[in-house]
Amino acid sequence: MLVVFVLLAILPLLTRSDYVTHILILILIWSFISTAWAYMGRFGIVSLGHGAFLGIGAYVSSLLFNYYGISPWLGMIIGGIAAALFAGILGYACFRFGVIGDYFALVTLAVGEMVALLIIAFREVTGGSLGFTIRNLNNAPLYFQFTNKIWFYYISLIFLLIALYVWKAIDRSRMQKALRAIGEDEIAASCLGVRIVYYKLMVTVISAFMTAVGGVLYAQYVTYLNPHTLSGVGISLAIPFKAILGGMFDLWGPTIGTALIVSLEEYIRIAYGTKYIGISEMAYGLALIVLIIFLPKGLYGTIREKVEGRRAYL
Amino acid sequence: MVEQVLNAAVNGLLLGGVLALLAFGLNLIFGVVKIIHMAYGQFVMLGFYLIYALTVQLHVPLLISCIIAVAAMGALGVVTQYLLIDPLLNAPRLNQLLALAGLIIIFENLAMVIWGADYRGIPIHFPILNFGSLYLRSSCLFAFFGALATLALLYVFLHKTYLGLAIRAVAQDAEVAQTMGINSRTIYFVTMGAGGALTGIVAAFFTPIYTVHPHFGSSFTIMAFIIVVLGGMGNLLGGFISAFIIGIVTSISAVLTTTEIADIIALLIFVLVMLVRPQGILGTRVA
Numbered sequence: 001m002l003v004v005f006v007l008l009a010i011l012p013l014l015t016r017s018d019y020v021t022h023i024l025i026l027i028l029i030w031s032f033i034s035t036a037w038a039y040m041g042r043f044g045i046v047s048l049g050h051g052a053f054l055g056i057g058a059y060v061s062s063l064l065f066n067y068y069g070i071s072p073w074l075g076m077i078i079g080g081i082a083a084a085l086f087a088g089i090l091g092y093a094c095f096r097f098g099v100i101g102d103y104f105a106l107v108t109l110a111v112g113e114m115v116a117l118l119i120i121a122f123r124e125v126t127g128g129s130l131g132f133t134i135r136n137l138n139n140a141p142l143y144f145q146f147t148n149k150i151w152f153y154y155i156s157l158i159f160l161l162i163a164l165y166v167w168k169a170i171d172r173s174r175m176q177k178a179l180r181a182i183g184e185d186e187i188a189a190s191c192l193g194v195r196i197v198y199y200k201l202m203v204t205v206i207s208a209f210m211t212a213v214g215g216v217l218y219a220q221y222v223t224y225l226n227p228h229t230l231s232g233v234g235i236s237l238a239i240p241f242k243a244i245l246g247g248m249f250d251l252w253g254p255t256i257g258t259a260l261i262v263s264l265e266e267y268i269r270i271a272y273g274t275k276y277i278g279i280s281e282m283a284y285g286l287a288l289i290v291l292i293i294f295l296p297k298g299l300y301g302t303i304r305e306k307v308e309g310r311r312a313y314l
Numbered sequence: 315m316v317e318q319v320l321n322a323a324v325n326g327l328l329l330g331g332v333l334a335l336l337a338f339g340l341n342l343i344f345g346v347v348k349i350i351h352m353a354y355g356q357f358v359m360l361g362f363y364l365i366y367a368l369t370v371q372l373h374v375p376l377l378i379s380c381i382i383a384v385a386a387m388g389a390l391g392v393v394t395q396y397l398l399i400d401p402l403l404n405a406p407r408l409n410q411l412l413a414l415a416g417l418i419i420i421f422e423n424l425a426m427v428i429w430g431a432d433y434r435g436i437p438i439h440f441p442i443l444n445f446g447s448l449y450l451r452s453s454c455l456f457a458f459f460g461a462l463a464t465l466a467l468l469y470v471f472l473h474k475t476y477l478g479l480a481i482r483a484v485a486q487d488a489e490v491a492q493t494m495g496i497n498s499r500t501i502y503f504v505t506m507g508a509g510g511a512l513t514g515i516v517a518a519f520f521t522p523i524y525t526v527h528p529h530f531g532s533s534f535t536i537m538a539f540i541i542v543v544l545g546g547m548g549n550l551l552g553g554f555i556s557a558f559i560i561g562i563v564t565s566i567s568a569v570l571t572t573t574e575i576a577d578i579i580a581l582l583i584f585v586l587v588m589l590v591r592p593q594g595i596l597g598t599r600v601a
Contacts, residue, residue, distance in 0.1 A: 046408050097589045102350065102407055106539065107588045110581045113536065117581070121574040233532065237415045244412065278427035285419030292413045293401050 005161075012153045021149045027255075027262045028156035029217050034242040034254035035163040036210035039170060040203055041240060041248045044183035046101075047204075049108030050211050050239045052115040053083040055231030057212025058219035059119060059126060062134050065143070072144040076216040080209040087208030088201060095197045100186060109236060116232030131226030134219065144220045152221050159217060160255070163210060167251055170206075175199055211239075245291050247298025256300045261288075317447045322569040323562050324448060330561025331458035332519050335465055336534060337541035337553045339512035345485040345548035346505040349399055350407075352414040355535030356421040357510060361387045361517030362526040363425055366434050376438065380521075384514035391510020395503050403502075418532070425528040435525035453522035460519050464512075465554070481505060485548065533577070537564075540584040546594020556595060 012021045037050050060082045061075030070078075090111060094104055120128050139147045146152060170176055178199040181189040190196050219225050229235060238261075240248075246257020264287055272280040295302050336358065343351045361383045368379030398417065402410045440453035472478035481501055483491040488498040524530070541560050545552030560580060568576035587594065 041408075048411075093589050097592075099588055099592065103588055103592055105408070105411070106350070106543065107585055110536075110540075110584050110588075114578055114581045114585075117574045117578050121572060121578065233536075237412060240408065241412055241415075244408065276427070278423040281423040282420050282427070285416045285423065288416040288419070289398060289413050292405075292409050292416070293398070296402075296405050296409055 008157060012150055018149060021153055023262065023266055025149060025152050025156055025221060027259050028153070028160050029214060029221065030239075030242060030262060031255040031258040032156065032160045032163045032217065033211055033214035034239050034246075034258050035160070035167060036207050036214060037239045038243040038248040038254045039167065039207040039210070041243055043179040043203065044101075045179075045200060045204065046105045046240070047108040047207070048105045048240065049110070049112030049115075049236050050207075051112040051231040051233070051236035052108075053087060053208040053211040054215035054218075054235065054239075055115050055119060055227065056083040056086055057215035058225055058230050060212075061216040062132075062219050062225055063125065066132070066135050071142055072216060072220055073142070076144075076213050079216055080212040083212030083215075084205045084209040087204050091201045091204040092197070095200045109233060112231060112236035113233050116227045119227040119231060126227070127225075129227060131224060131229075134223040134225070136223065144216075145223075156217060156221075159213070164251060164255075166206065166210065170203070175202055179203060241288060243298075245288075245295065245298055247301030247304070250298075250300050250304060253298050253300040257298060260299060318569050319566055320447075321449060322565045324450065325454060326562035326565030327558060328450075328454040328458040328561075329565060330558035331461040332516060333537060333541055333561050334554050334557030335461040335512065335519070336516045337538045337545070337557050338465060338468065338550060339509040339516075340538045341542045341545070341548060341550055341553045342481075342512075343505060343509045344542065345550075346481055347395075347399065347502045348488075349410050349414070351509070352411055352535065353394075353417040353421060353531075354509075354513065354538060355531030355533065356418050357387060357390065357513035357531070358517050358520065358534055359425060359526060359528070359531035360390070360421055361514040362520055362524075362530065363429055363434070364514075365517060365521055366436055366526060367429075369436055370434075376436070376521075380514075380518040383517060384511050387514030387517070388507045388511035391506040391508070391513075392503055394510070395506035399502070399506065400499070421531070422528045429528070431528060433525040433527050436521045438522050440522055451523070457519035457523060461516075464515055468512075477504065536577075537580070540580050543584055543592075544587050544594060549594055552594045 011024060015021060015024075033050070033054065037047065040047055057076070057079035060079035061072050064070040064075045064078065065072050090108070093099075094107055099107055119126050123129075126132065134145075137143055137145050139145065141151070178189070178194045181192070181194055182196055182199065186196060215230060219230070242258040242261050243254040244257065245260060246255065247253030265284060268280045268283050268287075272283065291299075297305060336354075340351055340354050343349065343354075364383040364386055365376075365379050368374040368382060369376050372379075374382070394417070398413055399410065402413055438453075440451060440456065443450040443452050443455070472482060480491070480496045481504065483494065483496055484498045484501040484505075491501075492498050520526075537560065541557045542553055544556035544560065545554070560583070563583070564576050564580050567579045571579075
C-alpha cells in the first residue's frame with residue numbers, strides 16, 4: 001500500500017510531460033467521482049443520476065465565482081451542500097416510498113437528465129448547451145486556479161485519498177453493517193429494526209456531496225462547463241461504468257476501473273481519433289461491452305477472486 | 315392561443331399513436347426478456363437511416379426500402395440478443411443496462427461515420443389538411459392509423475397464435491413456461507426480433523414526419539420509458555393509454571413553454587409516477 005502512495009506522489013516528477021500529467025489528473029478526478037458513486041453502488045443502491053450531483057456542484061461553484069467572485073474553494077462546499085440537499089430530498093422521497101432496485105436506477109436516470117435540461121433551459125445564466133468558461137485569473141491559488149498542472153495533480157491526489165479514507169470510515173461505522181443488511185434483504189433488515197431510510201439517506205447524501213466536490217474539481221481543471229459533459233444521461237452512465245469495470249465492491253476498484261477507461265479512451269483517441277472520427281468512439285463502445293461481458297465482477301474484483309481462490313485451493 | 319393549444323393537442327394525440335407502438339416494443343422486451351433496453355431509440359434511428367440510404371441514396375422505392383428496413387431491424391434485434399443480451403442474461407441488472415448503453419455509443423457513432431452529423435430527411439410531401447382553424451399533417455394522420463393497425467395486428471398475434479401464447483407465458487413466469495415445454499431462450503430471441511422489427515416499423519412511420527440525425531434516438535428512448543412506466547411496466551394496455559397522455563402533454567407544454575421545459579415536465583411525471591404509483595396508472599400492486 002505504501003509503495004502505491006509513494007509511486008503516486010512521485011509519478012508526475014518522473015514523467016515531466018504535461019500530457020501524461022494531464023491524463024493522470026483526469027484519472028485522479030474521475031477516480032474520486034467513481035469512488036464516491038461506489039459508496040452507494042456497492043450496497044446495491046444503484047444511482048444512474050450522479051450527473052445531477054456533478055452538474056449541481058460544478059455549476060453552483062462556477063456561477064458563484066463568475067457572477068459574485070466567490071472563491072471556488074468556498075463554492076466547492078456550497079455546491080456540495082446544494083447537491084447533498086438535492087440528494088436528501090430525492091433520496092427521502094425514493095426511500096420513503098420504497099423505490100428500490102431498477103426503479104431507483106430509472107428515477108435517478110430521469111433526475112440526472114432533468115438537471116441537464118434545467119441547465120440548458122436557464123441559458124441566460126448558464127450559457128445553455130454552449131456552456132460557459134470560468135473567468136481566468138491565471139495563477140490564483142486562493143481562487144483554485146493554477147498555471148502549473150502539478151498543483152492540480154497533488155490536489156486531486158489528496159482528494160482521492162480523502163475519498164478512499166471516507167470509504168474506509170464507512171466500512172468501520174455502523175452504517176456499513178446496516179447497509180449490508182439492507183442490501184441483502186431490505187424487508188428482513190427492516191423487521192430487525194434497522195432504520196432503512198436513515199442509513200440509505202446518509203450514504204446517498206455523502207455520495208452526492210463528494211460527487212459535487214468532484215464536479216468542482218473537474219470544472220476548475222478544465223475551466224469550461226457544459227451540460228452534456230457534466231450532467232445528463234451520458235455522464236451519469238459513464239461514472240458507474242468506471243466503477244463497475246474496476247470492481248465496485250473493492251476499495252481500489254473504481255480507481256483501477258477509471259485508470260483503465262481513461263487510458264483506453266485516450267489511447268483510442270490518439271491512435272485512431274484524428275483519422276476516423278466516430279470509429280474511435282465505436283471501438284470504445286465495443287471495448288466497454290466486451291469488458292462488461294467478460295469481466296462482470298470488474299477487473300480488480302476478478303483478479304482478487306482468482307488470487308484468493310488459488311490461496312484457498314493451496 | 316386556444317387554437318394553438320388545440321392544434322398541439324390533436325397533433326400530440328396523433329404522435330401518441332406512434333409513441334404507443336414504440337413503447338409497446340420496449341414494454342414487450344421488458345416484460346418477456348426482463349431487460350431494460352436502453353438502446354431502443356437508437357434502433358429507430360438506425361432504421362430511419364436505413365430507409366433514407368435505400369430510398370435517397372440507392373433509389374429503391376420507398377415501400378420496398380421500408381420492408382427491407384423492418385426485416386433488417388428485426389435481424390439486428392436477434393443479433394443483439396445473441397451477442398449481447400444472451401451472455402448477460404444472468405448478470406446483474408446494472409451490467410445489462412451498461413452493456414446496452416455501450417451499444418448506444420456504437421450505434422450513434424456508426425451513424426456519424428456513415429452519414430455524418432447532418433439532418434437527413436426523405437422528401438415525400440403529404441398535404442396538410444385543414445378543418446376550420448385546425449391544421450393536420452396528413453403524414454401524422456397516416457402514421458397514427460398505421461401505428462394503430464400495427465398494434466391491432468400485434469394484439470391478434472399475442473392472443474390468437476401459439477407463439478403469442480408462448481410469449482405471454484414466458485412473460486408471466488419463464489420457469490413455469492419452461493416446464494410446459496416452452497423454450498424460453500427461443501422466446502427471448504423471437505421477442506428481441508419482433509421488438510427490433512417494431513423499431514423498423516416506427517422508423518417507417520417517422521420518415522414523413524421527422525428528419526434524422528445521429529442523436530435522434532435518445533429522446534425517443536426516454537419518451538418510451540416514460541410511457542412504459544406511466545402505464546405500468548409490462549402492462550401493455552396501460553402503455554397504450556399513457557402514450558396518448560404523454561403525447562398530448564408534451565406537445566401542449568412544448569407550445570406553451572420551451573421544448574426543454576416540456577421534456578422536464580414529462581420527466582417530472584415519470585418521477586412522480588415512480589414515487590407515488592410505481593405500478594402505473596392501470597397496474598395492480600404486487601406484494
